[in-house]
Amino acid sequence: MKSSTGKYYLGLDQIRGVAALIVFTWHFVQVHNNAFKTGPTIPPFNLFTEGHTGVALFMCLSGYLFAKLLKNKTIDYEKFIFNRLLRLLPLLTLIIIINGITSIDNLTMLIDYVKYILKGIIYPSLPNGGWSITVEFHFYLILPFLLLLSLKRRNSLIWLLMLTIVIRILLYLKLGEIQSLSYWTLVGRIDQFILGILAFKFHQVIKGKNIFILTCFVFFLLFYYYFDYMGGFFSNPSYPSNSPLWIIIPTIEGFSFSLIIAWYDNTITPSNNWFNRITANVGKYSYSIYLLHFFFVFKMSEFVNNNIIELSNIYITLIFSLLCFLIMIPIGYLSFRFIEKPFLKYRINYLKENKTTIN
Template sequence: MKSSSGAHFIALDHVRALAALMVVTWHFIHATNGYPVTFDYVPAIFPLAVLDEGHTGVALFMTLSGYLFAKLLDGKSIDYRAFIWNRALRLLPLLIVVILLVGLQKLLNGESIAAYAQSIAQGLWLPSLPNGGWSITVEFHYYLILPLLLWMLHQSQWLPFSVIGVALVLRWFLHQHHGEIQFLAYATLVGRIDQFVLGMLAYHFSGYIARRHVLVLLAIVAFTAFYWFFDQQGGFFRNPSYPSPSPIWIFMPTIEGLVYAIGIAWYDNSFAHSQSNFSKLVARLGEYSYSIYLLHFFVVFEAARFVHEHIMDISNFYLACVWALFFFVLMLLPGYVSFRLIEAPFLRHRRRYIKVPGA
């Protein structure tokens, strides 16, 4: 989480590590077909529903992005071209490597490279990039409107709420028209805009959230109970199918964004964060989380299958989560190598994008 300004926020690295853990656990325990843990399983310990439905970690990533950029940019004058340049240096090198590796896999498997190339080209506006790269498309769309959101936040602390209201109405309209809104709510800015905006608002209102331990704890408990109920109703894939006709997806991005935004602002502003070895380890996982996020797709499904078929039965959810945590920590090594060899060399070419008054 170290920016071109030199700012580093260890608390936000911790949050980023948690988000990556949620996504990796989701893929490890369920794969794409409910193996080794079936999709219809619901944990008896209700807070663990956010691991059983670990796709929600993407919402935490998005909300964190909104919070971070508000923390870095709110009230400041920025060189937007330099900002976009820095984001491209941060995201594109590893994404391009992953795109090439997936293309090589498809070539070796005899799949159509022309169709794959078309999906990559469409990734500028559609959620079609591989290995979770669709979320980078959503981030890019957020960057395009970030100056407008910062202007709105500068004009009035309440004005950005109108964006969330418009998004809710749009999702309701599209749900009425198409009969479902899950795909757009999950994989595009139509849903994710709420989370970016709520993250930005959480930074703006962080003074009201800091040290409100009881209220924040109640919000987190209520959220995990809600997600447990959502899991019981069939979760991401079986409510009753994918994409789901349930109207819950009209409100899901807002609910996730609100609670995650409150939690991020509370964690960032309520504690003197430890510099212990454990804290630094978690921060490292957060620092390398982008590499872990894009690279784990290459191995996570086979890793879970290998453990289940050759080491021990991990169809038990709790046991599978323990193995998922072990796998996540092991991803620290390829994450480190990827960060040092692919990401870090390009980061040296970042430009300062926050304008200094009078300069």
């Protein structure tokens, strides 16, 4: 999708579409997860059966894209926040209203729901995956600090990344588990934003390093195979998990996805053919698909299982998940066209040239 600066990156929209597919599949599979005694035997499919990792891909994309847009620029922070509100609030507000209408029966429930939504400003409580929008906005609050830090000291973001890991270690020792904070809050997600920014800073080093990127991705797949084998998100050994793996999972996801984003953006130049345009459009509609799919994905999975084929085989389940995801694309288009897009014309440019660069 075009930013307020008029920039458009087709490849990044394609990656955003992949992230939406991963998250959709995660929820589609969850309905029948108990039927699968073991995870997929081929590691790449673990990214779908543990598709919560798609959120990490979205976070890395945000860090990378903002670093790319803000290169050699000064940001007008108030205008920046205004643009982000225009981009995110209309659909999120509609989602909140729909969830309220379908779940509230009396005044007491209405008051409780309003309190629940207001808590979402700080806590991960917004419905339909809206919790990740809260995390994203927390990132926006510290974005100027991150950019200033990266300008003042070359390796400052690397030191900050190390500090976040130390903080999670200390929290783990105090709380006995860190999954809740690592997954649902900026305590863990900050790594993915930082690594996205760092991936852009070092994109020239990453460009064309095909074997290195492939090697890193293979190790990432093997790690996720191991993570899935150990019980994954819900059963390692329970939820929330007391496994210390959650100290470093945000970092591993952030490092791997950010490398792939920077490599794809700077090594691959997608042609403007029909396939690339369609896959990029999936990314363009991904925000709508992400928030709206909660209304459909579980019912789709149950319908297939009850009326077409029993979803007891993971590979068959993944095939039907892809087919159902295709149904979400026109839904995402309609949402983008009539809910998101009308507000985008009010965006204003928040950038101006600056001689200082992000080193």
